[in-house]
Amino acid sequence: MCGIIGARVEGDATPFLLDGLARLEYRGYDSAGIAVRTRDRALTVSRSTRRIDVLREQVDALDRDGLTGVGIGHTRWATHGAVTEANAHPHLDCGRRIGVVHNGIIENADALRTMLSAQGHVFRSDVDSEVIAHLVERTLALEPDLLVAVQVATAHLEGSWAIVVLDALSGRMVAAAERSPLVVARAAAGDFVASDVGAIAAWADTFVALRDGDAVELADAWVWTSGGMIVPPPIPQPSPFAAAALDLGDHADHMAKEIAEQPEVVAGLLDRRAAAVADGRLWTDLGLPGFHRLAVLGCGTSLNAGAVIASMLRSTGRVPTDLIVASEADRAVLAPGTLILAISQSGETADVLRALDRFDGRFPVLALTNNLHSSLARRADAVLDAHAGPEIGVAATKTFTAQVVVGVLAMLSALVTSGRIERRQAQSLVGEMHRLPGLLEGAYQASATRIPLLVTSVSAATGFLFLGRGGALPFATEGALKLKELSYRWAEAYPAGELKHGPLALVTEGTPVVVVDNGEPRLQANIAEVAARGGFVITIGGDDADIPAVGQEAGRRRLRAARSADRLPGLDAWGPLEAVVPLQMLARELALQLGCDVDKPRNLAKSVTVE
Ligand code: M6R
Numbered sequence: 001m002c003g004i005i006g007a008r009v010e011g012d013a014t015p016f017l018l019d020g021l022a023r024l025e026y027r028g029y030d031s032a033g034i035a036v037r038t039r040d041r042a043l044t045v046s047r048s049t050r051r052i053d054v055l056r057e058q059v060d061a062l063d064r065d066g067l068t069g070v071g072i073g074h075t076r077w078a079t080h081g082a083v084t085e086a087n088a089h090p091h092l093d094c095g096r097r098i099g100v101v102h103n104g105i106i107e108n109a110d111a112l113r114t115m116l117s118a119q120g121h122v123f124r125s126d127v128d129s130e131v132i133a134h135l136v137e138r139t140l141a142l143e144p145d146l147l148v149a150v151q152v153a154t155a156h157l158e159g160s161w162a163i164v165v166l167d168a169l170s171g172r173m174v175a176a177a178e179r180s181p182l183v184v185a186r187a188a189a190g191d192f193v194a195s196d197v198g199a200i201a202a203w204a205d206t207f208v209a210l211r212d213g214d215a216v217e218l219a220d221a222w223v224w225t226s227g228g229m230i231v232p233p234p235i236p237q238p239s240p241f242a243a244a245a246l247d248l249g250d251h252a253d254h255m256a257k258e259i260a261e262q263p264e265v266v267a268g269l270l271d272r273r274a275a276a277v278a279d280g281r282l283w284t285d286l287g288l289p290g291f292h293r294l295a296v297l298g299c300g301t302s303l304n305a306g307a308v309i310a311s312m313l314r315s316t317g318r319v320p321t322d323l324i325v326a327s328e329a330d331r332a333v334l335a336p337g338t339l340i341l342a343i344s345q346s347g348e349t350a351d352v353l354r355a356l357d358r359f360d361g362r363f364p365v366l367a368l369t370n371n372l373h374s375s376l377a378r379r380a381d382a383v384l385d386a387h388a389g390p391e392i393g394v395a396a397t398k399t400f401t402a403q404v405v406v407g408v409l410a411m412l413s414a415l416v417t418s419g420r421i422e423r424r425q426a427q428s429l430v431g432e433m434h435r436l437p438g439l440l441e442g443a444y445q446a447s448a449t450r451i452p453l454l455v456t457s458v459s460a461a462t463g464f465l466f467l468g469r470g471g472a473l474p475f476a477t478e479g480a481l482k483l484k485e486l487s488y489r490w491a492e493a494y495p496a497g498e499l500k501h502g503p504l505a506l507v508t509e510g511t512p513v514v515v516v517d518n519g520e521p522r523l524q525a526n527i528a529e530v531a532a533r534g535g536f537v538i539t540i541g542g543d544d545a546d547i548p549a550v551g552q553e554a555g556r557r558r559l560r561a562a563r564s565a566d567r568l569p570g571l572d573a574w575g576p577l578e579a580v581v582p583l584q585m586l587a588r589e590l591a592l593q594l595g596c597d598v599d600k601p602r603n604l605a606k607s608v609t610v611e
Pocket residue numbers: 299300301302303343344345346347348349352394395396397482485604605606607608
């Protein structure tokens with residue numbers, strides 16, 4: 001969603017601002033802008049409702065000689081107010097002295113706008129963020145210190161904000177945050193502020209994340225305040241975004257690279273975590289109380305990853321689980337003894353954070369996130385790091401796989417600690433998980449050869465069905481989500497047994513029906529139901545499948561013998577994780593054949609910070 005960049009460098013700030021904005025593009029945006037201080041102490045502002053490249057052309061046409069090294073920039077993903085240049089950030093005060101970029105939502109913006117208008121302030125946009133510029137302007141009339149003025153102004157705000165305020169007169173720049181991420185960094189090139197470490201990865205090796213209530217002046221010596229008191233600046237952390245992580249290497253796009261990285265990510269996670277599972281250390285180190293029930297909270301792909309983890313916990317440990325769509329959490333009723341597992345790759349998803357507000361500290365919260373500095377990580381009682389590395393494609397791929405693996409390992413460890421499974425059983429289950437990198441790699445290779453041709457056969461279809469049973473169902477759901485977000489085709493996932501209760505009406509000659517075949521014997525009847533109506537069945541499964549990507553032949557045999565999908569040991573109980581690889585590749589290939597941008601699907605954002 002919205003992104004912030006600010007720079008305080010020698011020379012001209014615009015190349016830094018534009019490069020930073022380009023690195024924020026992956027978050028999703030529909031307008032962008034920058035404001036740079038000029039030598040004669042004014043603000044030069046450029047905004048565009050088109051791509052960053054267009055903004056770059058606009059900026060190139062400026063007289064750059066008069067510009068200084070102090071500036072701010074923003075990518076906006078419209079929520080309140082249409083996509084117009086006037087609504088794009090930075091926003092200015094009446095005197096065009098103060099420039100502001102803002103992420104978050106000012107909930108009392110209407111009341112503030114009425115109050116400020118009554119005092120003579122003139123608004124130029126429809127957006128809530130503009131009130132901040134006028135509040136700072138009003139405060140500066142009485143209080144000349146920008147840092148204090150920003151703190152006074154933010155005291156009037158309700159909601160969430162990450163802001164950077166630039167004063168053209170003094171050249172001072174202040175950043176402040178409340179329930180919205182913001183980081184600052186000192187690098188050889190100068191000082192930077194950004195909503196996302198990735199935006200400044202090219203210049204900064206370390207960074208400091210602002211905490212709620214912090215306000216910082218980026219000056220020769222940073223002045224750091226917390227809750228209004230001056231405090232020493234926190235120690236900088238190493239940036240997780242090594243510049244190399246942003247290179248595509250031989251891959252055509254970030255999504256392709258991130259799909260291919262999954263075997264390596266999982267191998268790394270097993271190296272890091274597997275040894276601490278069977279003796280319970282992975283769980284006990286989290287310092288959480290025991291639990292009788294698990295409530296998984298998340299959205300989109302993270303919720304699907306949670307469904308896999310929950311499926312493992314039910315089948316292996318017989319622990320009851322709830323799956324809570326975060327945006328619907330106000331209707332959830334949790335039983336005493338419940339642990340909340342809140343899953344979010346970004347850790348900034350507003351629906352998840354608001355859902356936790358509603359549970360109001362009554363249940364312990366374990367966060368599973370790819371961002372240890374996120375709002376979610378900060379407010380949870382314990383945190384599991386997904387350790388997937390930077391994921392730039394808007395569609396979640398390797399973070400899904402990493403979340404599943406870390407979540408399963410942690411829950412296995414909890415099962416040992418609570419005596420629900422024996423240490424030896426945990427050891428054997430973890431042993432089986434060591435097959436995962438090979439299974440993922442095998443699935444990747446099989447898909448690379450088969451998927452392009454298969455997709456050519458279905459690229460004209462307007463809708464797709466995805467089916468699975470038992471442990472395979474969350475993967476079918478994830479496959480349908482991936483396909484719709486990337487290719488803009490309708491796609492729905494169903495438990496295969498539900499087909500005959502309605503969705504079968506959708507199947508006509510050539511309707512593509514993707515089946516995640518985990519060996520469940522009853523799937524064959526469901527496949528026959530589709531084929532009898534002329535549906536185009538694509539099976540992802542074992543050796544006899546259209547895409548032979550599920551390496552569970554032994555499991556399949558056991559499944560057929562057991563005839564019960566919830567009594568299986570090991571990977572068969574909650575897999576096939578490797579099926580996600582062909583599902584991701586199918587969605588990507590279809591999107592490419594339809595001419596869609598796979599790294600930046602329309603209307604979507606990497607970090608969804610609105611409810
Ligand atoms: O950052 P989060 O994991 O909380 O994001 C949740 C969803 O917005 C996200 O998974 C979304 O569904 C992705 N675009 C899926 O690829």
